[in-house]
Amino acid sequence: MRLFHFLLVAFVVLLVGCEESVEENPVVMIYAKPAIEASSVKEVSEDELLELETSSDEIELLNVCYSNEIYIEKENTCSLKMECNDYSSCIEWGNQVVANLEADYGSLVYEESVATGNEGITLLASYNVDHEREKIYTEQEVTDEVLEYHSNLWYSFSWLIPEEYRKEINQFEVFESGDTLAYVSLHDRYGRFWTLGMNNEDIELASETLVTYIHEFAHFLSLNQSQIDYWVPQERCDSLFLKDSGCFYKNAYLSDFYKRFWEQGGHGKVEDFYVSKYAMYSPEEDFSESFAHFVLTKAPSGQNIREQKLLFFYEYEELVQLRSEILARTATWLVRSALKVQE
Template sequence: MKFLRFLLVSIIVLLVGCEESVEENPVVTVYAKPVSEASSIIEISEQDLELESSGDQIELVNVCYNDEIYIEEEKTCSLKIDCNDTNSCIEWGNKVITDLEADYGSLVYEESVATGNEGISLLASYNVDHEGEMIYTEEKVSEEMMEYHSRLWYSFSWLIPEQYRKAIDQFEVFESGDTLAYVSLHDKYGRYWTLGMNNKDIELASETLVTYLHEYAHFLSLNGSQIDYWVAKEECTSLFLKDSGCFYEDAYLDAFYKKFWESGGHGKIEDFYVSRYAMYSPEEDFSESFAHFILTKTPSGQNVMEEKLLFFYEYEELVQLRTEILARTATWLVRSAGYKPKI
């Protein structure tokens, strides 16, 4: 069944507004990322456009290759990680990217084009059973639709280790001509989240990768461990963003904002942002930069754009996350692109 060519990239982040008195149903703000804004600023040569998915082959065939391990609780194969500290894991990750680029081309290339402006039509909503690695619903959905939507969820959950996504406990599939994906907060304390995916297919696996990681970065930077949703703007002593809330002083986005957005900057756009959509807000810049941090080799820091990628390397836990996601990306791509390494 074709399922990996689905339309996904970007964003609706539904976040609780910070009010002095919190209502039973908190105010939410919607971020929508137009599909037509997805393309990267950086020019990509034709040989870098090789990363096309073949869709039918991503599901696990009950076997891992000899350079992989089987994660039984997640029913997933992952590349064996060969590093033991932060520096060696950075280098190991860079080698994995080099090898993947040699086989598939750029891992961050995007080329979606908007097909309409009809908003979002929800097709189905599911609860996520992380322990059973499955989705379920009380809605009436056909067996074929359930299977297709399960594969959509599985392709995301394959890339993100379970321990890092347990708070994403709802999954929605929708139709839209100009929205690729979203995450939304469905708990006023910032604890539990929904992931939404567009039901339509696209050709590029690289765009799917960027989309997954972009949406995950929203969850990573805007959940209840990062933001105090109960503090009003007048009472916030740290960063307060009107579409997000009051950030804790050790929050990732607080540090990112102070370093790259507080004082502003001037110069060529491509020296500051990894994509055009990153220009929209600190939240979008953080998420776009995070996806490139995972999927590109460590830069030297020649401009602000590269400094934004190096920002994530300051956190050991994010380097560890990068390492684990890249190990899974390698096995995900082998199956999604039909590439079979030597056993």
């Protein structure tokens, strides 16, 4: 199994487009975070990696995967065996996985922002995504070395997110930037097909990378065509309309999230309302930041608005199932990353 250098990513939102009349103008939305800095890490050899232990049992390599993992053939990916079969057991199992991973790796949501000040994005390469073969390809001239490197960037994201949840992300871009490390954007008029962009710089901070990948996926989850009616302009929208996104269906995740946590506003300490400062930027960013923390932290008690935002996602059985699947993949992703062996 290949070892990966994982992209360290954080975000500054760049929201472009979403004109009032979607019939006349294609919608382009870019979501990103400010660049961040990795902590001091060192690489380990493959032999050393095979000696790593999980927080529960010592693991043995069986063909491609370890003995406590399953092999997902169609994605060429290993995943921890899920040991839950209903809503309640999956919540508890997910909480235990988070506790085990935190014991081995520390906080899964730690972020360390260090934007360089070199603003702007320079596109280096654009790829189409072949989900059947789990590969990226391009008609541009790129060397085999560059293609392999960019393929690993894509695979580090696709490993975490089950294929069935990301099929509409069918384009992948690699860029250079000093203040943006990842984004998602529409590349058709009506919210069906999406692009994932990643910074070409390989900076290694696993927790930041995890938060970024899941945050960007949450944008797609909450803004795709099943959530927004991209045919309806603002003047004809009879439900929630957000100027940078569009007209949400009444049963959309963000519709409920907005009405519950943004419509009335609130007063108090910022840390009691948001999981991060970046979440304050907009309802869309608050949703995505909160979703990442929902996946990567244990279920809270709901003592303040910030915790209530995380509990919001537990009201959807399908999101609890998705959390379990992502956590199962996060465990195998982390054990191979070699990012937690400190100097």
